[in-house]
Amino acid sequence: MDEFIPDTFRMDIKDEREAFFSQQEGLCADRGDIWICKPTGLNQGRGIFLLQTPEDTAAFRARMQTLAGSHTNKKIPFSMSQALIAQRYIQNPLLLKGKKFDVRSYFLIACTSPYVVFFRHGYVRLTCDLYDPKSNNLTAHLTNQYMQKKNPLYSMLKEETVWSMERFNSYINEKFMVPKGLPRDWVLSVFTRRMQQIMTHCFLAVKSKLECKLGYFDLIGCDFLIDEDFKVWLLEMNCNPALHTNCEVLKEVVPSTVTETLDLAVEIYNKCRCGLKLLPLSSQKDFVLLHCGETAGVPLTKQRSRTAGPLRTACSKSRSSIKKL
Structure with a gap:
C-alpha cells in the first residue's frame, strides 16, 4: 500500500504514535517535511491541522502525552481522544x-x-x-x-x-x-x-x-x-x-x-x-x-x-x- 498511500501513522496505537515522534526526532529542522493530521469520524475538513514546523510537532507530542495520561487516569476514553492519523503531506502536487x-x-x-x-x-x-x-x-x-x-x-x-x-x-x-x-x-x-x-x-x-x-x-x-x-x-x-x-x-x-x-x-x-x-x-x-x-x-x-x-x-x-x- 505504500505505493499509493502516503506514510501514515495512527495516533491511537501506541507503537505507531511512538514511531512517528521518534522519526521526527531524527529529521533535520530545515528538511521542511509537512504532516497533515486528520481525525476519524468527521467530514468537511473539521478537526484537520498541519504540522509545518518542529514547534508544531513538539506541541502535538505534548498534546498526545497529555491525552495518554488522561487515559491512564481514566478521565478520557483513549480511543475517542486520540482517534486521528498523521499523514505525510504531498508537497509536489500537480x-x-x-x-x-x-x-x-x-x-x-x-x-x-x-x-x-x-x-x-x-x-x-x-x-x-x-x-x-x-x-x-x-x-x-x-x-x-x-x-x-x-x-x-x-x-x-x-x-x-x-x-x-x-x-x-x-x-x-x-x-x-x-x-x-x-x-x-x-x-x-x-x-x-x-x-x-x-x-x-x-x-x-x-x-x-x-x-x-x-x-x-x-x-x-x-x-x-x-x-x-x-x-x-x-x-x-x-x-x-x-x-x-x-x-x-x-x-x-x-x-x-x-x-x-x-x-x-x-x-x-x-x-x-x-x-x-x-x-x-x-x-x-x-x-x-x-x-x-x-x-x-x-x-x-x-x-x-x-x-x-x-x-x-x-x-x-x-x-x-x-x-x-
Whole structure:
C-alpha cells in the first residue's frame, strides 16, 4: 500500500504514535517535511491541522502525552481522544492553473452477499488560491467545498472550484500530453484504471472484515491526488460522501449519484432474493463493475439457492429492507 498511500501513522496505537515522534526526532529542522493530521469520524475538513514546523510537532507530542495520561487516569476514553492519523503531506502536487486539486471518485459496495462492487467517476475539486505549501491557511491545502466556502474569493470563483472529469481530461490533453509524453485521454484511461486498481486492492484488503448480509451496502468517496510526476496517491476514503454534498455547483457534475446507488443496490437485492442471474444490471448506468463473486467463502451459485425465495415475497421488499454497512 505504500505505493499509493502516503506514510501514515495512527495516533491511537501506541507503537505507531511512538514511531512517528521518534522519526521526527531524527529529521533535520530545515528538511521542511509537512504532516497533515486528520481525525476519524468527521467530514468537511473539521478537526484537520498541519504540522509545518518542529514547534508544531513538539506541541502535538505534548498534546498526545497529555491525552495518554488522561487515559491512564481514566478521565478520557483513549480511543475517542486520540482517534486521528498523521499523514505525510504531498508537497509536489500537480496543479491546475496554479491551484491544488484532488479527484473525488466513488466506490460502491452494492452488496456483500455476494460481493458486488463498482467504480464511478466523480469530479475534480480545486482551491480558490494559488498553491503555496507554506501557507497557514487551510483553504490553500484542503480542496473540499466546505473549506473553500470560507475563502473570501469563493463567491467569485465558485464555478472554478469544481471541474467535471471531461474538462479535467481536456485540460491534461492540452497542457501536459506533449510535454510529459502522456497518452491522449490519460485521465479517462491510465488514471481511471489506476483508481480502479487501488479501490479493488483496498476492497480485497478489508472484505474479510465486512459483515456479509444480503441488503447491506455503502457508497464510499475516494479522494485521489496526482503529483507533478503523475503518480497517483489515495489520500482517504469517506463513507456517504454524496450525502454531505450541498454545493449547488455540483448538481450538474454529479446529478444523481445517490439515487443511482439506491437503484443499483435495490436491483441486486431483489435479484438475489429471487434467485435470478445478477448480470446484466439495468440500473448500472455509469457504474463500472470491479468485482462480483463469492461471499465469505460461499460460492455464488450456492448463495443464490440459499437466499432464493418466492417471487411474491422477494419483490415485495422495499428500499427499507436494505441497509448501509
